[in-house]
Amino acid sequence: xxxxxxLHKRFDSLEVLKGxxxxxxxxxxIAVIGPSGTGKSTLLRCINYLEKPEKGIxxxxxxxxxxxxxxxxxxxxxxxxxxxxxxxxxxxxxxxxLENVMKPMMIxxxxxxxxxxKTAKELLEKVGLSDKLDQYPSKLSGGQQQRAGIARALAxxxxxxxxxxxxxxxxxxxxGEVLGIIRDLxxxxxxxxxxxxxxxxxxxxATRVIFMDEGKIIExxxxxxxxxxxxxxxxxxxxxxxx
Amino acid sequence: xxxxxxxxxxxxxxxxxxxVTLKLAFLSLMLSLSLAIVLAxxxxxxxxxxxxxxxxxxSFFRSTPFISQLFLFYFGLARYVTFIRDMxxxxxxxxxxxxxxxxxxxxxxxxxxxxxxxGQVEAGHSLGMTNLQIMWHVILxxxxxxxxxxxxxxxxxxxxxxxxxxxxxxIDLMGKAKLEAANSFRFTESYLAVLIVxxxxxxxxxxxxxIIEEKLKNKY
Ligand SMILES: Nc1ncnc2c1ncn2[C@@H]1O[C@H](COP(=O)(O)OP(=O)(O)OP(=O)(O)O)[C@@H](O)[C@H]1O
Ligand SMILES: [Mg+2]
Numbered sequence: 001x002x003x004x005x006x007l008h009k010r011f012d013s014l015e016v017l018k019g020x021x022x023x024x025x026x027x028x029x030i031a032v033i034g035p036s037g038t039g040k041s042t043l044l045r046c047i048n049y050l051e052k053p054e055k056g057i058x059x060x061x062x063x064x065x066x067x068x069x070x071x072x073x074x075x076x077x078x079x080x081x082x083x084x085x086x087x088x089x090x091x092x093x094x095x096x097x098l099e100n101v102m103k104p105m106m107i108x109x110x111x112x113x114x115x116x117x118k119t120a121k122e123l124l125e126k127v128g129l130s131d132k133l134d135q136y137p138s139k140l141s142g143g144q145q146q147r148a149g150i151a152r153a154l155a156x157x158x159x160x161x162x163x164x165x166x167x168x169x170x171x172x173x174x175x176g177e178v179l180g181i182i183r184d185l186x187x188x189x190x191x192x193x194x195x196x197x198x199x200x201x202x203x204x205x206a207t208r209v210i211f212m213d214e215g216k217i218i219e220x221x222x223x224x225x226x227x228x229x230x231x232x233x234x235x236x237x238x239x240x241x242x243x
Numbered sequence: 244x245x246x247x248x249x250x251x252x253x254x255x256x257x258x259x260x261x262x263v264t265l266k267l268a269f270l271s272l273m274l275s276l277s278l279a280i281v282l283a284x285x286x287x288x289x290x291x292x293x294x295x296x297x298x299x300x301x302s303f304f305r306s307t308p309f310i311s312q313l314f315l316f317y318f319g320l321a322r323y324v325t326f327i328r329d330m331x332x333x334x335x336x337x338x339x340x341x342x343x344x345x346x347x348x349x350x351x352x353x354x355x356x357x358x359x360x361x362g363q364v365e366a367g368h369s370l371g372m373t374n375l376q377i378m379w380h381v382i383l384x385x386x387x388x389x390x391x392x393x394x395x396x397x398x399x400x401x402x403x404x405x406x407x408x409x410x411x412x413x414i415d416l417m418g419k420a421k422l423e424a425a426n427s428f429r430f431t432e433s434y435l436a437v438l439i440v441x442x443x444x445x446x447x448x449x450x451x452x453x454i455i456e457e458k459l460k461n462k463y
Contacts, residue, residue, distance in 0.1 A: 079371045086366065090366035091366070092367075093385060107376050109371075138463060152366075156371070
């Protein structure tokens with residue numbers, strides 16, 4: 001059970017999240033759509049405390065963090081339950097693909113080298129990178145880097161995966177290979193939140209679509225409800241841009 | 244007249260003192276590098292109080308001549324502090340040269356730490372790594388690569404600065420040349436010989452430096 005209650009975040013005078021509430025069930029694939037600057041990235045970043053919200057409670061399984069009294073330990077526990085896939089991949093440049101996936105397991109959870117290596121190799125096979133294990137990120141295409149990023153996030157064995165526009169920085173011909181992997185994860189009922197502008201993908205892969213505007217959730221529903229029968233005028237206006 | 248025999252004799256006897264100079268350089272390097280890393284991390288995380296002290300420290304050592312720092316310490320403070328008075332001149336030189344060079348290296352290392360993009364730090368946090376783990380496993384290895392070329396320049400400057408040791412009575416390359424010159428009054432021969440020895444030695448160090456840089460470049 002994942003619950004976000006009354007989440008508020010501001011940057012100085014700019015109020016970015018104005019009370020976001022969201023309940024997510026195990027296995028749900030939530031897509032967040034909305035205009036630029038609406039706070040979609042900020043929402044994801046607050047969920048694993050890359051940004052510290054001012055107010056609100058985030059609960060994932062047995063970990064609950066209240067922003068007004070968030071301890072270092074609680075934040076760490078929360079981060080252990082989530083993992084993030086970034087638009088700019090953010091692989092560790094001093095580590096090979098294999099090390100990017102196995103080292104965090106060893107460092108953060110104290111997994112022994114042999115086990116970490118075995119798990120990492122399995123995950124990298126899943127994302128089709130078995131032939132790139134010993135390459136450094138600088139030698140990979142964007143699509144390959146992002147697939148490595150997904151394998152690294154999976155290695156943390158998270159209860160919730162967060163994807164912030166995972167294909168936005170990719171050349172068009174590389175988008176498919178990354179979306180394919182995310183779709184596989186969705187089909188296997190991995191719980192996740194995806195911020196994406198790829199409407200076709202959202203429609204196919206999401207179990208629930210959330211439309212955000214100006215720091216609030218304006219409308220939510222199944223992909224059919226949102227895309228075929230949107231109710232709120234702002235949703236209609238936003239979707240019209242994609243026609 | 245230029246006394247060629249004297250010059251050649253000295254040219255071949257001076258290298259015996261290279262180990263003294265290198266020992267001074269390496270000891271100061273160890274001290275300055277370890278101190279510089281600590282100071283750079285303090286600056287990087289803007290640790291309260293320590294950050295301000297570090298800034299003052301850096302400003303002082305960068306903005307005053309090394310020779311004045313050495314003299315204040317070795318001749319000035321020694322009058323009031325017993326342990327400085329009892330200190331060997333080698334120890335004093337290594338200490339002040341280490342402190343001095345650290346102020347330059349700190350800024351070099353700080354720049355290198357900043358060169359690692361914030362995205363990687365965020366990735367580390369999102370995976371549950373602590374600041375210290377991110378520093379050790381992600382930032383420092385990349386920063387070292389960036390920092391090595393400027394740090395080896397710092398090291399070469401440091402090696403040349405060891406020549407100041409003669410002013411506190413150390414018999415290194417420069418100290419030996421000074422003695423020979425004073426005893427024989429053959430200043431041109433003595434100082435030309437020592438310059439050539441320094442030149443060859445530093446040129447060799449520069450060569451090693453470029454080999455190391457080439458090796459690092461190909462890694463990632
Ligand atoms: N670190 C920050 N400091 C100040 N303002 C910020 C910061 N991060 C985001 N903002 C501002 O907060 C608002 C929301 O940003 P956010 O990145 O969450 O939008 P978004 O919905 O993800 O937009 P996009 O679709 O363009 O990615 C924007 O106005 C942005 O300029
Ligand atoms: Mg965004």
